[in-house]
Amino acid sequence: MKYSERIKHTTNPTAQNLFRLMDEKKTNLSLAVDVTTKSELILLADLVGPEICILKTHIDIVEDYDNDLIIKLQHLSEKHNFLIFEDRKFADIGNTVKHQYQDGVYHIADWAHITNAHTVPGSGIIAGLREVGMPKGRGLLLLAEMSSKGNLATGDYTQESLKMAEEHKDFVIGFITMRKLLDDPGFINMTPGVNLQTGTDNLGQQFKTPDLVIRENESDIIIVGRGIYEADDPITEAQKYRTAGWQAYQRRLL
Ligand code: 5BU
Secondary structure (H helix, E strand, C coil), X not given: CCCHHHHHHCXXXXXHHHHHHHHHHCCCEEEECCCCCHHHHHHHHHHHHHHCCEEEECXXXXXXXXXXXXXXXXXXXXXXXXXXXXXXXXXXXXXXXXHHHHCCCCCHHHHCCEEEECCCCCCHHHHHHHHHHHHHCCEEEEECCCCCCCCCCCHHHHHHHHHHHHHCCCCEEEEECCCCCCXXXXXXXXXXXXXXXXXXXXXXXXXXXXXXXXXXXXXXXXXXXXXXXXXXXXXXXXXXXXXXXXXXXXXXXX
C-alpha cells in the first residue's frame, strides 16, 4: 500500500502528516543527526533537510543547547518540510515520563512531533506520555525491536509491545523495529542501523542495507546516522540513501 493510501488508516495527525509528506516529497529517509554542537546540528539539518522526511535528534548530547536551537530547528522543519523526532527512549513510570516529556530543560513535547518509549514499564508509560502529547497532536513510537547485538527486545517482549500499541492507536503511531510486525497499515515502521555497507561498529550496532530494510523486511523509514553525517559530502551521501530507500519502496509496491 502506498504511504498516501495509509493516511485513512490512522487518526493521529502527526502520522497523517508524515504519510502525506513522504509521498509528496518522495522520501523515506530519516537523518539521525548525532552531533554535539548546535552549529553542526543546524548546518546538517539545513544541508540535508531537502532529502529527508524526519530529522531524528538526541537533544541531550548537544553541548551548547539553548532555546534558539529549537527555534532554528522549527524554522528548518518548515523550510524543508520534515518532522522532528526526538529519540528520547523514555523508560520510566507514567507519572515520571510525563514530566520528562513536558518539563525539565528540553520541553520535548513542545517541539518534537514524534518521540519514542521503551515498553519495559508496561502500558502506564504510554498513558503518561499520552496525557501530554495528545492535546498537542504528537505521535509516539514504541521500541518493539532494536538494532544492537544481544538486545532483549525480542519474542514475547516484542509481541506485548505490539498489543500495547494496538490499545493506544490514537497516540502510538508505530514502531522502532527491524521489520514490519503488524499488518495494520496505520502503523509506521522505522528502522535504525542502516548503511549502504552491511557490518557492525565496535559497540554492537548492526547495519542493514536500505533495500533489505524497506523491500524485504517491509519497514517504512530508514534511519541513517554516521553513514551520512560522517561522509565527506553529506548532501551527496544523503541523496544516495534517499534514492536507495525510495527505489526499494517502489519495488515493494510492484
Ligand atoms: P548510526 O550512526 O546510523 O548507527 O545511528 C543510528 C541512530 O539510531 C542513533 O541515533 C541511535 O541512537 C539510534 N538507534 C539505533 O541505532 N538502534 C536502535 O535500536 C534504536 C535507536 Br531504538
